[in-house]
Amino acid sequence: MALKDCVKPWVLELEPYQPGKPPEELERELGVENAIKLASNESPIGPSPRAMEAVRKTLTGVHRYPDGASFALRSALAQRLGVKGEQLVFGAGADEILELLAKAFLGPGDQAVYAWPSFAMYPIVTQGMGAQAVPVPLRGDLVHDLDAMRAAVVPETRVVFVCNPNNPTGTSVGAAEFESFVSALPEHVILAVDEAYVEFVRRPDFPDSLAWLSERPGTLVMRTFSKIFGLAGLRIGYGVADPELAGYLNRVRHPFNVNRLAEAAALAALDDDAHAERARRVNAEGVSYLTRELQGLGVEVWPTDANFVLARTGADLPGRLLREGVIVRPLAGFGMPEHARISVGLPEENERLVKTLRELREADAG
Ligand SMILES: *Cc1c(COP(=O)(O)O)cnc(C)c1O
Numbered sequence: 001m002a003l004k005d006c007v008k009p010w011v012l013e014l015e016p017y018q019p020g021k022p023p024e025e026l027e028r029e030l031g032v033e034n035a036i037k038l039a040s041n042e043s044p045i046g047p048s049p050r051a052m053e054a055v056r057k058t059l060t061g062v063h064r065y066p067d068g069a070s071f072a073l074r075s076a077l078a079q080r081l082g083v084k085g086e087q088l089v090f091g092a093g094a095d096e097i098l099e100l101l102a103k104a105f106l107g108p109g110d111q112a113v114y115a116w117p118s119f120a121m122y123p124i125v126t127q128g129m130g131a132q133a134v135p136v137p138l139r140g141d142l143v144h145d146l147d148a149m150r151a152a153v154v155p156e157t158r159v160v161f162v163c164n165p166n167n168p169t170g171t172s173v174g175a176a177e178f179e180s181f182v183s184a185l186p187e188h189v190i191l192a193v194d195e196a197y198v199e200f201v202r203r204p205d206f207p208d209s210l211a212w213l214s215e216r217p218g219t220l221v222m223r224t225f226s227k228i229f230g231l232a233g234l235r236i237g238y239g240v241a242d243p244e245l246a247g248y249l250n251r252v253r254h255p256f257n258v259n260r261l262a263e264a265a266a267l268a269a270l271d272d273d274a275h276a277e278r279a280r281r282v283n284a285e286g287v288s289y290l291t292r293e294l295q296g297l298g299v300e301v302w303p304t305d306a307n308f309v310l311a312r313t314g315a316d317l318p319g320r321l322l323r324e325g326v327i328v329r330p331l332a333g334f335g336m337p338e339h340a341r342i343s344v345g346l347p348e349e350n351e352r353l354v355k356t357l358r359e360l361r362e363a364d365a366g
Pocket of ligand 1: 041092093094119163166167194223224227236
């Protein structure tokens with residue numbers, strides 16, 4: 001029998017996740033120098049110096065397995081979030097929390113509802129377990145259509161993903177909408193709120209999802225050290241849930257899924273509020289700058305609560321920017337061929353993007 005007759009049929013149908021190109025690879029491919037990557041929503045200011053120091057100190061101990069219970073990090077984070085330690089689950093990125101959820105709750109015959117366009121891992125983890133992915137189009141203003149998502153819930157639905165703020169649009173759902181959605185959600189459905197960008201949110205009426213954990217068991221909030229904390233390369237994220245749900249996720253978790261360096265770095269990063277504050281400020285300034293300048297060039301830009309902006313650049317622009325060494329994320333794969341997602345960079349990187357865009361426009365006009 002051929003391998004493809006043995007592999008699970010749903011795996012055969014999976015579209016693999018398309019990661020952004022590293023700048024070094026682009027430089028090799030196109031022969032450009034000083035490429036900049038504004039494509040993966042990474043922190044432009046890098047990790048906290050305290051996190052780097054913690055990694056250096058931990059290096060001599062990497063012949064030992066990590067603390068599978070993440071005791072120190074668990075205590076610090078629980079205290080910070082005002083939850084019990086047993087409510088936390090750590091993963092190799094929030095991506096792994098999504099996988100643990102799928103592994104514990106999804107299988108053939110089950111359904112998972114999510115907005116689309118949204119984070120590409122929701123269909124991947126859902127279909128990866130043989131369950132049915134049920135995408136619900138965003139509203140015209142590119143915000144989650146919570147009414148339509150509620151209407152898509154059927155007895156087979158096991159999980160509803162809400163990405164807030166939403167990647168790749170940067171749009172968010174407010175507290176009032178969120179509350180009426182959650183109140184109407186059947187008890188058996190797991191509400192999985194993905195808050196990878198929560199630390200960047202500016203709207204004052206952003207939902208307090210953690211407050212729902214005690215009101216509604218079967219709620220999972222996911223967050224990450226990859227974005228504002230600048231630790232994407234170390235892979236660490238977490239889920240917060242009621243102890244029962246957290247316990248199920250923990251059962252399907254590998255004992256040493258989070259590595260020693262990541263645990264040490266995350267703990268130190270949590271302790272560096274000034275660094276996170278700087279990341280937030282650099283981002284807010286970058287968002288204002290990019291929004292103003294892109295609009296000035298006649299490019300439509302959406303309001304964002306995250307560390308990237310959604311721009312209607314036209315279909316050919318990401319490819320043309322790429323040849324100039326500026327990497328942004330085209331959204332054709334999300335059914336938005338005219339749009340690009342642009343991560344906020346350092347001021348000089350944002351300026352380079354705008355300057356390149358202006359030059360391309362001038363070349364077209366001239
Ligand atoms: C970046 C991101 C994540 C998780 O990233 P990890 O690096 O795996 O922690 C999760 N959800 C969304 C929406 C993201 O953009």
